[in-house]
Amino acid sequence: MATSHSVTVDDPHAAHGGDGHGHEEHMLVGHDGQLHPSRLQHFFVSSEQQFEASKLGMWLFLATEILLFGGMFVAYGIFRVLYPELYEQASLQLDTVLGAANTLVLLLSSLTMAWAIRGAQMDNRKVLVGNLVATIVLASGFLVVKYFEYTHKFELGIWPGVNFELDEGTQRVSDLTGAVALTPAFTPAGGEEGAPEATNETEDAEVVEADAGALGAADAPLAGEDQAAPAGDDDAVPDSPAATGEGGGEAAAGEGVGAEAAVDVTAGPAAAANLDAPGELASAGLETEHGDDHGSGHGREGEIFSNRRAGIFFAIYYVMTGIHALHIVIGIIAIGFLVFFAQRGDYSSVWYTPVENVGLYWHIVDIIWIFVFPLMYLI
Amino acid sequence: MRAPGMTWNRMPLFLWSIYATSIVQILATPVIGITMVLLVMERLLGVGIFDPALGGDPVLFQHFFWFYSHPAVYIMILPAFGVISELMGTFSRQRVYGYRAVALSSVAIALLGFLVWGHHMFTSGQSPVSSVVFSLITFLIGIPSGIKIFNWIWTMYKGSVWLKTPMLYALTFLFLFTIGGVTGIMVGALAVDIHLHDTYFVVAHFHYVMMGGTVMAFLGGIHYWWPKMTGKLYNETLGKVSALLVFLGFNMTFFIQFVMGSQGMPRRYYDYPDMPWLEPLHQASTIGSYVLGLGLLVVLINGMLSLRKKTPKAPGNPWGGATLEWTHTTSPPDHHNFHHTPLVTHGPYDYEVLFQTSGDSQRGAPVPVVEVGGPQEMDKSVDDGTRQPDSPSDM
């Protein structure tokens, strides 16, 4: 970082001296590469110390950012475990090409940002300003792509939450409305019933499988009903115990079958007897809902319900990418300020702390996207 | 902003504890932040994240909530630890024993505090394995807490304990927080907590740590720094009366709740038709709360009385404290706190440095009036800056 460059080259403020604390700072001026008094706060011993202190503050802030997104990644992970099938299919709705393009754009912008810092270190204002502007352009490109992604989804009716409702005719509706078909084939809540019998170790696996089974089983008839199912579905069906009759078999071996009864049996013991319940609690809740839907025989309700469940994936998608996009916007504003001050000649190799800190921020925003992209779009 | 010479090992323990608290605040708060965002999403948009009726997972909410909220209890107690360290040093006229252990145990508590949140969820349906692990780590956190308690006791040992109001509150803290901490370990034990969870036992536990801990330290601290803040001394007799009332009232209110909780009295219920024998206990607890309230009222009245015009002004260092706010400025401090930036030449509890000129360095001896703004005269020869605050030669 700061070497022995002249302090005042680019600094219009250099002319006027200290700000009332002058006498303290004059002791520091003699040193090589020390900051000009107008930039060095009186409570720091040296410009290195000031630089390191403000970087430390930035790192602390970035730690909070990581924890903020960490919460969302945890939610993502939990629901992925609870509804693996749903994730697999819902994520097909995301446009991998656009996502990859955005990844590239962000990576490039990280490069230009790092280059801008290099420019500041070399006292090269052209490199500094040019790269900052390039970063803003790339970041705006990212937002434009995101805009198209979002609007496309809204057109398809993929809104977050309860508003989540696909048009009847949307071609890939079968990807999403997994549990629409509340046909008897689904009733293998038997898959669920298997769970309480299982030993503690296998419990989790059982539940997940059962859940997957439920979705898979429900998917199959729908595919027949609607139009041709996409290739993905074919894999799903054989995997699922319910569909292959495994789950059903277990159920037969266990308690009696029948939608309502099955619901009670599962919800009761699963919640009460097991300390293992996170997965179970949720799936038990689901079973109950399914049971009701089945009982009253309204397929439409079932669809809304299942849509809502697909809404979980898209809710997490919108929250994560939305908050990330918000960070991009804030980054653009911050870099905008940098351009303004850099243009004015505020930064030099001796003092470019804001450039460095905004750069750190920008890299973190980039890195978060590097995780969001594969998790959301690819797997 | 740091005064020259103020190294890590010369920092008052209160500042160490604030440092540890900041770590917790910075690392825990974002998690409750994102939890709230998700919750708002769920309420506004009907997204199923935590609500099982929407396909969400309520246990996830508990994890998020307690991941913040257990560290949050340390946000409450760590500053209190710092205050108690100050009081123990000043009112025992003795260097705080094990300065570095006390300082670093705050940091240890801050970090370990992130790994125990599951002890609030033993009955939530988390996996038994994680319950066992959380129970184990909860036991571990008793170690740094114990380190503090023992070092404070050792500070008083062979010290010259001066029983002014702040010290009475500090001793109350020591007594009550120890009970609160030990019962914390009890409810941290998985098997025991299955029975005690959501009973009055838990209510009593956290009142012993939060009220008996944080509030007692707050009361001790407010009495200690009152003259520094307001420039007026409160009435010592009223102060002692209040400490006594608070101590008696507190124990009467909350100790009984341990008994009721262990007999099965659940939290958050206003009647208990199946357990009529608890009625006198509940009544006693209520009467205790009146005594406690009276004690707090006395504190309030004492403070207000002290602010009257006719109360004489407090001296710069009424307790003989050795930290900068006592030795280097007036009560209350001037506009810029210090006329000149103090030069720190010794640790925060080096009473013998401070008092070496007066023959009696003990027990409420008249405090040498340190000239405000004249730090440089002070004993530079005594300390070359390398000595550790708790090196054996100093004891």
Ligand code: HEM
């Ligand atoms: C010695 C260290 C401590 C241990 C081992 C400990 C342990 C525990 C445990 C296991 C519980 C859960 C009991 C249950 O719900 O069944 C609990 C509850 C609680 N603790 Fe502590 N604790 C400690 C210190 C503290 C401190 C220092 C505070 C605050 C200043 C605190 C505040 C609370 C509160 C507020 C609750 C009740 C939470 C609720 O509403 O359910 N604890 N503690």
Ligand SMILES: [Cu+2]
């Ligand atoms: Cu806790």
